[in-house]
Amino acid sequence: MVNLGFSIGDLLFKNPVLTASGTFGYGTEFEDFMDVSKLGGIILKGTTLEPREGNSYPRMAETPSGMLNSVGLQNRGIDYFEKNIYPHVSGYNTNVIVNINGNYVDDYVALAERIEKLDKIPAIELNISCPNVKMGGMAFGTNLDSAREVIKAVRAVYSKKLIVKLSPNVTNIVDFARIAEEEGADSVSLINTLLGMSVDIKNMKPSLSTITGGLSGPAIKPVALRMVWQVAKSVKIPVIGIGGIMNTSDAIEFLIAGATAVQIGTASFIDPQASVKIVEGIREYLADKKFSDIKEIIGLINRD
Amino acid sequence: MVNLGFSIGDLLFKNPVLTASGTFGYGTEFEDFMDVSKLGGIILKGTTLEPREGNSYPRMAETPSGMLNSVGLQNRGIDYFEKNIYPHVSGYNTNVIVNINGNYVDDYVALAERIEKLDKIPAIELNISCPNVKMGGMAFGTNLDSAREVIKAVRAVYSKKLIVKLSPNVTNIVDFARIAEEEGADSVSLINTLLGMSVDIKNMKPSLSTITGGLSGPAIKPVALRMVWQVAKSVKIPVIGIGGIMNTSDAIEFLIAGATAVQIGTASFIDPQASVKIVEGIREYLADKKFSDIKEIIGLINRD
Amino acid sequence: MTKRIEDLKIKGNKRLNKDIFILELSGNAKIPEMKPGQFAQVKIEGSPETFLRRPISIHDVDYENNTFKLLIQIAGKGTDTLSRLEKGDFLNLIYPLGNSFSLPEKGERSLLVGGGCGVAPLLFLAKNLKSNGYTPDVLLGYRNIERIIEYQEFSQTGKVFLTTEDGSKGEKGFVTDHSVLSSPSYDMIYCCGPDSMLKAVAGYCKKNRIRCEVSLENLMGCGIGACLCCIVETIRGNLCTCTDGPVFNINELKW
Amino acid sequence: MTKRIEDLKIKGNKRLNKDIFILELSGNAKIPEMKPGQFAQVKIEGSPETFLRRPISIHDVDYENNTFKLLIQIAGKGTDTLSRLEKGDFLNLIYPLGNSFSLPEKGERSLLVGGGCGVAPLLFLAKNLKSNGYTPDVLLGYRNIERIIEYQEFSQTGKVFLTTEDGSKGEKGFVTDHSVLSSPSYDMIYCCGPDSMLKAVAGYCKKNRIRCEVSLENLMGCGIGACLCCIVETIRGNLCTCTDGPVFNINELKW
Numbered sequence A, B: 001m002v003n004l005g006f007s008i009g010d011l012l013f014k015n016p017v018l019t020a021s022g023t024f025g026y027g028t029e030f031e032d033f034m035d036v037s038k039l040g041g042i043i044l045k046g047t048t049l050e051p052r053e054g055n056s057y058p059r060m061a062e063t064p065s066g067m068l069n070s071v072g073l074q075n076r077g078i079d080y081f082e083k084n085i086y087p088h089v090s091g092y093n094t095n096v097i098v099n100i101n102g103n104y105v106d107d108y109v110a111l112a113e114r115i116e117k118l119d120k121i122p123a124i125e126l127n128i129s130c131p132n133v134k135m136g137g138m139a140f141g142t143n144l145d146s147a148r149e150v151i152k153a154v155r156a157v158y159s160k161k162l163i164v165k166l167s168p169n170v171t172n173i174v175d176f177a178r179i180a181e182e183e184g185a186d187s188v189s190l191i192n193t194l195l196g197m198s199v200d201i202k203n204m205k206p207s208l209s210t211i212t213g214g215l216s217g218p219a220i221k222p223v224a225l226r227m228v229w230q231v232a233k234s235v236k237i238p239v240i241g242i243g244g245i246m247n248t249s250d251a252i253e254f255l256i257a258g259a260t261a262v263q264i265g266t267a268s269f270i271d272p273q274a275s276v277k278i279v280e281g282i283r284e285y286l287a288d289k290k291f292s293d294i295k296e297i298i299g300l301i302n303r304d
Numbered sequence C, D: 001m002t003k004r005i006e007d008l009k010i011k012g013n014k015r016l017n018k019d020i021f022i023l024e025l026s027g028n029a030k031i032p033e034m035k036p037g038q039f040a041q042v043k044i045e046g047s048p049e050t051f052l053r054r055p056i057s058i059h060d061v062d063y064e065n066n067t068f069k070l071l072i073q074i075a076g077k078g079t080d081t082l083s084r085l086e087k088g089d090f091l092n093l094i095y096p097l098g099n100s101f102s103l104p105e106k107g108e109r110s111l112l113v114g115g116g117c118g119v120a121p122l123l124f125l126a127k128n129l130k131s132n133g134y135t136p137d138v139l140l141g142y143r144n145i146e147r148i149i150e151y152q153e154f155s156q157t158g159k160v161f162l163t164t165e166d167g168s169k170g171e172k173g174f175v176t177d178h179s180v181l182s183s184p185s186y187d188m189i190y191c192c193g194p195d196s197m198l199k200a201v202a203g204y205c206k207k208n209r210i211r212c213e214v215s216l217e218n219l220m221g222c223g224i225g226a227c228l229c230c231i232v233e234t235i236r237g238n239l240c241t242c243t244d245g246p247v248f249n250i251n252e253l254k255w
């Protein structure tokens, strides 16, 4: 018997595999392929106060071992969410977490207040790292003062678990993680996408309508792992690793580097069952290596 | 007839394809496979004042569509270079450029002074972005003040063409490019490797002796392209694009995004002839699209 | 209709011309019910340049033999890899995905318009219409006589009109130039093909107040409504081509 | 000896056991002269996980028929892909690379020690020694009787001693346990195999003052001395396994 569970404060997760925001819809899109309740948690797609149409088509380009997207937080807003999505997702027997976004600090605060009232949402992921919106998003996540301001403001109104999602597009991600910890975040998740670009040489134009977009997939895994390792050494709150995790072995790399849990993103597009397969894969790896608790391997490379 | 030439100040290059430092040795390693003189230029491996042994083995790990290295500037120092390498490489009928590195500003200055005296070296590439050395290297390239200091000091003693090689591991690479321009650099080249990491899950340890290393190859191309595009819009000096260029179409992407020239790095490991093939490929692409001068496509996506 | 992810066995790979081939797939389990216009997300093995799945329409279904077909044009690395598959190989599919073409009203006259590999979803549609008691006409456009594919197959479902750009067979010109469209006598037109063709046919239909459904080929990240990469602007806002489409009524589109 | 990059044709792919196979390659042009201990950098097509080439030793060369062989153990994705190559396929190689084993002095007695797929470069060496008038002995170590490979081939070049870890054939134990080593009677030992074996043999040779050359299998980025990733610490500083090696005299190594 292997224990896969972990916790953020007093919030328990049955296993360390969550799905990454914007790559798993509201979970419903995956019900034909898997039992969503088998996951440690799901992070719902980026939600804003008002409905958003996102950026124009084309919003996606394939790159070597990765993809660029510039969806730009298309979503129907919190009202629609409460009325039409919440009733369904609150039926999942796992932690359902909302990823929140805004242009201004007030937007984040208002959203957090609304979600605080939803019984079955035990945590929010504060996204200060979306590279695909003109205002807010990454602007908060690449400036230490703005990051502090928005985290502080949300923390003041939100009493459940607060996860801050960090941007990799910075010189020193550890500074941002420390600020999150100082301001009372319960956990940090990283990384969001790397800002990238691609050119269509046939038509001699950018591949994306927005020119730049967010790079995800295996291509970014080495960068994500490095950042997770740096952050895990530097803060005491749990670190959730994200970036290019396609299979069990990728997930284990993050755990050994210091992540307490992982999120599966782009992998779900190629294999909708990737996340549940990884839950099982981690169990087997631990059994194989004769560990009885996942905690034994977390941050193993920092331990001697 | 298509004109492929470009120039940095009054220094002419016969075509826009150079080789990236640390991936093409001293050129000699490739003589069995190609005529080095067919290239626009070659950038020799990172050179320091004193000989260096570099980091311990293992120094390399393969990653999805890329590789990590932590060579750490192993080289035999400038004395050896002058005596044993320079006589040979000065025979190449192309621009031979030395990539210089140091722990302190004084090291860079001393090196630049030495190389200034070598007739057949028309330019140096000032590397303030090596992620694999404890002192100097990336430390200069991720702090605006240090970057300015070292560029200013080298410019003061070096009168030939000065190319500054920028680090991608920063929040805003444009700031660094602007400083280089302000301090009189003749060109900027970007990107050096992204700081990354990988874990060997069989042995539960980092894959590299140094834990972190520099990520290169196609995986980083979208990030490199984005940075080249940002920088090319912001400075007037020529921008040399580097990062994951494996073939002609990758090179064209950089030119269209604003690079005046490109450097071929990791690709030379997989195909030692990659660089010369790309020279021919660019010629064909331009002919195909009925351009007569490469300048016509440089920065095309910024032109309307 | 539940979606599934499944390894299917290649029963055959038939080359129609230089660029186009048909894969016949057979399920181990019973294949699901599929509808004309639906597609599959096909996994391409073994290349960093084909990281994402590729959307390919259901071309023809044979429930009795538990097989179905994909008609594919080589457009790049992914489809090239598919073209090399051999009998006995396996192909991983997520399917069936997307909505489907709607049936005409009873007694209405319909026309199917396809260009190049845009005929892919139309054969299944034609057969479906036929088995539902309609006799749709078909108008196919190709570059030249060598590019003509699936003529026989469509002939079995109804009358077939042809255009070629160089006039080497059928009428010369684009599909919208064909004489069968000169006096508008259809109530419903279904169209699939390159963007320029879709827009030309949509223009014709709007002018002549003919109902028209087009099948779009937007870039897709996931195919199941999770990534929001495949959107098309409609009067109801941005909709997903993979779940709200790929078939859209032209009146919905902001063209 | 100039290095070249070339597509070679697979003449055959022979499975020796579950993990090990031999590829026979034939050149279009005349194959270059190669020396025992040299290797090739082999390109692996079609996977993001095998971005870099893989170093594989020259196992055997037949200049008359313009062919040579690689003996390969499946160790991961890259070698697995190679194991699926079929007659008629092409394989891109950069070769011949690296230094080579040195010849013993006239009249000296030499022993070749190989374990598992570490026998790869030794057959070419054994044949070469034989054709230069030596009669080297060979000591091969395997896990068990099923893992034994190339026994016949080595028998043709000289006397062959065997160990298996479970004693199912030859003497039980590791190569260094074999009785032929109990009274040191060799002047020169050549060794290739897993690190633990190399170190054990090197220890034996140092103790008994026997000259010893080992072939290292360091990770390689380029294979041609350009990346400096493959270094090994020696008394002369860090040297490249790909150009200064892969064969090193153990006295040079900082082991």
Ligand SMILES: Cc1cc2nc3c(=O)[nH]c(=O)nc-3n(C[C@H](O)[C@H](O)[C@H](O)COP(=O)(O)OP(=O)(O)OC[C@H]3O[C@@H](n4cnc5c(N)ncnc54)[C@H](O)[C@@H]3O)c2cc1C
Pocket (backbone or CB within 6 Å): A062, C039, C050, C052, C053, C054, C055, C056, C057, C058, C070, C071, C072, C073, C074, C075, C076, C077, C078, C079, C080, C117, C120, C121, C216, C217, C218, C219, C220, C221, C246
């Ligand atoms: C709903 C739908 C149904 C389709 N049905 C068919 C069909 O039945 N037969 C057929 O031959 N083709 C069909 N296509 C088009 C087919 O998906 C593309 O030709 C294929 O993805 C190209 O991949 P590639 O690797 O060969 O080429 P690439 O080199 O990747 O690209 C070639 C072209 O295909 C486009 N493309 C690349 N990736 C995708 C993607 N993930 N989604 C959509 N387009 C992409 C590129 O923009 C480019 O223009 C359909 C597309 C859609 C959206």
Ligand SMILES: Cc1cc2nc3c(=O)[nH]c(=O)nc-3n(C[C@H](O)[C@H](O)[C@H](O)COP(=O)(O)OP(=O)(O)OC[C@H]3O[C@@H](n4cnc5c(N)ncnc54)[C@H](O)[C@@H]3O)c2cc1C
Pocket (backbone or CB within 6 Å): D039, D050, D052, D053, D054, D055, D056, D057, D058, D070, D071, D072, D073, D074, D075, D076, D077, D078, D079, D080, D117, D120, D121, D216, D217, D218, D219, D220, D221, D246
């Ligand atoms: C000079 C030299 C000669 C060799 N000769 C032979 C031979 O004749 N027959 C044979 O079967 N094997 C030989 N090897 C070992 C062979 O190169 C590795 O087994 C192979 O690269 C593994 O690749 P993979 O993709 O199958 O496995 P992976 O999954 O990539 O790795 C499996 C193991 O191989 C190692 N490896 C991966 N990439 C490389 C690389 N680029 N260079 C070196 N090791 C690597 C990994 O560290 C790991 O331990 C030789 C190695 C060297 C350096």
Ligand SMILES: Cc1cc2nc3c(=O)[nH]c(=O)nc-3n(C[C@H](O)[C@H](O)[C@H](O)COP(=O)(O)O)c2cc1C
Pocket (backbone or CB within 6 Å): A020, A021, A022, A023, A045, A046, A047, A069, A071, A073, A099, A127, A130, A165, A191, A192, A193, A215, A216, A217, A218, A220, A242, A243, A244, A245, A263, A264, A265, A266, A267, C221, C227, C228, C229
């Ligand atoms: C199509 C797409 C949409 C995304 N939308 C969001 C989002 O709304 N909020 C967010 O915090 N991250 C978003 N992300 C980032 C992912 O959650 C994740 O951080 C990133 O993709 C890296 O992980 P991966 O490489 O496993 O995909 C999105 C990523 C993709 C590919």
Ligand SMILES: Cc1cc2nc3c(=O)[nH]c(=O)nc-3n(C[C@H](O)[C@H](O)[C@H](O)COP(=O)(O)O)c2cc1C
Pocket (backbone or CB within 6 Å): B020, B021, B022, B023, B045, B046, B047, B069, B071, B073, B099, B127, B130, B165, B191, B192, B193, B215, B216, B217, B218, B220, B242, B243, B244, B245, B263, B264, B265, B266, B267, D221, D227, D228, D229
């Ligand atoms: C093995 C290796 C060694 C390198 N050494 C140097 C160096 O000495 N100086 C330097 O400026 N860049 C060095 N680089 C960085 C490359 O010049 C280049 O900036 C980087 O690899 C990105 O380009 P690529 O993706 O085409 O390889 C090295 C890269 C590699 C892979």
Ligand code: FES
Pocket (backbone or CB within 6 Å): C219, C220, C221, C222, C223, C224, C225, C226, C227, C228, C229, C230, C231, C240, C241, C242, C243
């Ligand atoms: S392709 Fe992902 S939502 Fe349509």
Ligand code: FES
Pocket (backbone or CB within 6 Å): D219, D220, D221, D222, D223, D224, D225, D226, D227, D228, D229, D230, D231, D240, D241, D242, D243
């Ligand atoms: S493998 Fe590149 S120097 Fe040896």
